[in-house]
Amino acid sequence: MIKKAAEYIRIPKKVFFSVLAGIALAITFWSLRPQLTPVDLGLVSEGVFRRSIVDEGITHFKERHIISAPADGITPTIKIEAGDSVEKGKLLFNFLWDHDFPMLSPINGYVLKVFEKDRRHILRGTPILEVGNPQSLEVITKLLSEEVIDVRTGQKAIITNWGKDEPLEAEVIKIEPAAKEEISALGVKEQRVNVYLRMTSDKDLWQNLGDGFRVDVAVITDEIENAKLLPVGALFASEGKPAVFVYQDKKIQLIPVEVGKRNRDFAELKSGMAVNTQVVLYPGSSLRSGDKVKPRTL
Structure with a gap:
């Protein structure tokens, strides 16, 4: 051929x-021929560094009242239902005692629960209704005791997954002094502390939030403006000190760095590199300073 x-x-x-x-x-x-090692690259940026404690929270009407029987007597058929609005000083129902005893609403708000719906004889102190003021809405989150050490009253918090895309702002108003033992979903014993948050966003944004709604809470424990942000995936230890591989002209160079506080995504970069410097993310153990590499993404 x-x-x-x-x-x-x-x-x-x-x-x-x-x-x-x-x-x-x-x-x-x-x-x-020698093959160039493919690497992923990240970028040193400038922005606001935040470190936060993230957990679930429950909304709660702080101002709430239980309307109870003032004496042994008969509660009538209760016509109002959970969710109905009530006005301060307005009649809720008449309790049948030696005479008709008017039961008035102590607040402006809504009926949260109806304990006694049907007409029957009840004893003094038996709960009949619960009413709450939605303007007193707060959020309670139960944080791990080892995390709550960094929480202070007045710190900002962000509320998400509350029903709309726009996050809500809040602030820490109270931290209970004692932890309580709870069992996690995995069956692990945990010590958790109740932390109370007050909404600071405009009321028009959260007016439809009710009592007992589940939300996600991020309590901001650190916030630094105009910080250099280094992706934490670029950091590794070199001779016991933090370092990164800087990418330039198809080569990488080992650079020692000084970092401050960290969160899940970024470290506060105090010295070592300028903004917009490209760094190798999650470098493999085979990489050496001076190696030629090929970026997977820029």
Whole structure:
């Protein structure tokens, strides 16, 4: 086959086989050349550094009242239902005692629960209704005792997953002094502390939030403006000190850095690099300073 091809194009055999040998040599050289290690890159940026404690929370009407029987007597059929609005000083129902005893609402708000719906004889102190003021809405989150050490009254908090995309702002108003033992979903005993938050966002944004709604809470324990933000995935230890690989001109260079506080995504970069410096993310143990690399993404 090769002979026929050589005769057809009328190339001397020596030249033809020399060309084939050259092609084979080129292919061999190409396959054996050092391969550039692919790496992922991140960027040093500037912005607000935040460190927060994230957990679930429950909304709660702080101002709430239980309407109870003032004496042994008869509660009538209660016509109002949970969710109905009530006005301060307005009649809720008449309790049947020696005479009709008017039961008035102590607040403006809503009926939260109806304990006694049907007409029947009840004893003094029996709960009949519970009413609450939505303007007194607060959020209670139960934080781990080892995390709550960093929480202070007045700190900002962000409320998310409350029903709308826009996050709500709040602040810490109270931290209970004692922890309580609870069992996690995995069956682990935990010591948790109740932390109370007050809404600081405009009331129009959260007016539809009711009592007992589940939300996500992030209590901001640290906030630094105009900080250099280094992706934590770029950090590794070199001779016991933090360092990164900087990418420039297809090569990487090991650079020691000084970092401050960290969160899940970024470290506060105090010295070592300028903003917009490209760094290698999650560098492998085989990488060395001076290696040529190929970025997967820029």
